Amino acid sequence: MRKPVIAANWKMHKNRDEALEYVESFLPLVRDIATVEIILAPPYTALESLSEALHGTNIRLCAQNVFFEEEGAFTGEISAAMLNNLNCTHVIVGHSERRQYFGETDETVNNRLIVALKHGLNPIFCIGETLAQREAGKTQEVVETQVRNGLKGFEASDIGQLIIAYEPVWAIGTGKTATTEQAQTVHAMIRALLGELYSEKISDIIRIQYGGSVKPSNAGELLASPDIDGALVGGAGLKPESFAEIVQAGR
Numbered sequence: 060m061r062k063p064v065i066a067a068n069w070k071m072h073k074n075r076d077e078a079l080e081y082v083e084s085f086l087p088l089v090r091d092i093a094t095v096e097i098i099l100a101p102p103y104t105a106l107e108s109l110s111e112a113l114h115g116t117n118i119r120l121c122a123q124n125v126f127f128e129e130e131g132a133f134t135g136e137i138s139a140a141m142l143n144n145l146n147c148t149h150v151i152v153g154h155s156e157r158r159q160y161f162g163e164t165d166e167t168v169n170n171r172l173i174v175a176l177k178h179g180l181n182p183i184f185c186i187g188e189t190l191a192q193r194e195a196g197k198t199q200e201v202v203e204t205q206v207r208n209g210l211k212g213f214e215a216s217d218i219g220q221l222i223i224a225y226e227p228v229w230a231i232g233t234g235k236t237a238t239t240e241q242a243q244t245v246h247a248m249i250r251a252l253l254g255e256l257y258s259e260k261i262s263d264i265i266r267i268q269y270g271g272s273v274k275p276s277n278a279g280e281l282l283a284s285p286d287i288d289g290a291l292v293g294g295a296g297l298k299p300e301s302f303a304e305i306v307q308a309g310r
């Protein structure tokens with residue numbers, strides 16, 4: 060049985076004080092939940108405070124990105140070792156906003172996955188098609204290429220800790236959720252591909268989150284699908300009450 064994994068990606072929202080206020084309200088709402096892996100991904104500037112505030116709780120800390128070099132003259136970048144030092148356990152890699160606005164490619168995503176896994180960070184590896192790609196009937200081809208290229212060079216033994224997030228770009232921040240059936244179809248395809256590329260065991264253990272306008276009203280149905288093992292939540296993860304409701308839906 061795969062444990063559901065539900066993450067809030069705050070993107071470029073909340074300063075340190077707002078992040079701490081959120082955690083103060085959020086913790087009591089989810090304190091007793093042991094059957095869902097709960098993750099918060101604040102901006103870099105709130106990682107240190109949340110590292111302390113979440114210490115000893117059932118909530119894991121996640122960065123929104125990581126650079127693929129170990130250290131050096133890379134102004135503005137953050138290394139995997141720096142994230143380890145703040146007790147981050149997870150990192151988002153290849154979010155569509157990174158691909159769209161910051162020039163990330165399958166190759167740089169692959170490099171980030173390599174460095175994250177090397178440092179024991181569990182990557183949330185994001186993939187998904189645009190509206191134009193879906194309308195052109197290319198969803199399967201696009202998603203398959205992203206998986207194959209992102210995981211290039213990995214062996215089955217490297218990727219047990221990987222989480223995949225299927226996030227159709229047209230559903231992110233638009234209020235348009237993929238139907239449960241649309242999401243389940245792509246998730247099943249990704250799982251079959253993992254079986255083909257690695258093994259049945261890997262396809263069985265890797266968790267695949269859905270992301271794109273997940274909210275309390277649709278989380279239950281999405282999470283009840285056989286191949287949807289969690290959610291990567293943007294907008295609805297910004298309020299402790301609504302994110303807690305989504306976490307409850309995963310129980």
Ligand code: PGA
Nearest residue numbers: 231232271272292293294
């Ligand atoms: P959304 O964002 O929930 O606001 O659509 C999802 C994401 O970008 O991970």
